[in-house]
Amino acid sequence: MYVWIWRHLPGAVTWKVLQTLLIVAAISALLLFIVFPWLEPKLPINRVTVNQ
């Protein structure tokens, strides 16, 4: 998968590295700001109250 992506990125190696960093940043942002905030309340961690 990673190799496939690397081979399909256009341009020279420097250009490819830049694009790779951009993709990593975009996926991280998607996870950190959208996926995790949505997922986290559904997980049984970080419950601090007592209730029935």
Add this chain to the structure above:
Amino acid sequence: MSGNSKDEQVEQMTIDEQDPSDEPGSVRTGGRHARPDAGMSRADMLRLGLRGTGQTLITAGLIVLLFVVYELWVTNIFAHEKQSKVHNALEKEWAQGDDPLVTGGGKLNLPGGKQGTIPTGTGIANLYIPRLGTDYHFTIVQGTDDGSLEKGPGHYTGSALPGGVGNFAVAGHRVGKGEPFLNLDHLRPGDTIVVETKSTWFIYTVKGNLQSGDLNDKGTDGIPGREIVSPSDTNVIAPVPDHPGVTPTEKMITLTTCHPKFTATQRMILHGTLARTVQRSGDQLPKELSGGTL
């Protein structure tokens, strides 16, 4: 990654250069740009499958690691921002002469249903715990729903108000989300928990045996300084903690958080009693806080 890429290209060439006649039943789809599955030997298929599985597992590992970063770091950034917002809003309200604990007609809200008028998520009081650092302070918000607890420690609606007869119960996150109660286990019997409202400083002290330093000592009233309970044990926030149904006479504080750290299997509970009440006077601090004179 570039190393992998070269390996892959080399491998690709060997696959392509294989004589298709070696593979009975396989169909060559053409030239240098043949799809990887064309003309693959069983070993190549296996290698591709294993590599795919490996990369998927590595990816999953990285995502889980990123989730840990999110929990321990990113949630704190968001929570600190929200905490300073409620803190500033409360200070502003106080400066204007308003007190969220006091409703129309100047009457203090009473526990037991009449507190619904304080909107959840709004700041009601400030919390100081000198043992956790001279700069330790959080604005307590009304309510213990997820949204409120992201802003700061949350007051259980229906429990007593600061300084009130009964139990002023507050929940807070242990790890992430501003982690106000991260080091709650550092408290010892007799340690002060200071609550500041618009008009008053309430100084509570942690229960337990002052002589032996035993937090679990239940003393004469049967209430320990600290206890670890199951998440469904709501008796700990009863008006008289651990004694549901008993009419309160004491003024108590209870702090709840998750236990052990990073999990939610149990709850750590701290109980304290009101030791002293001081009227606020300008910017002066009570003597329990560093630099305090009151």
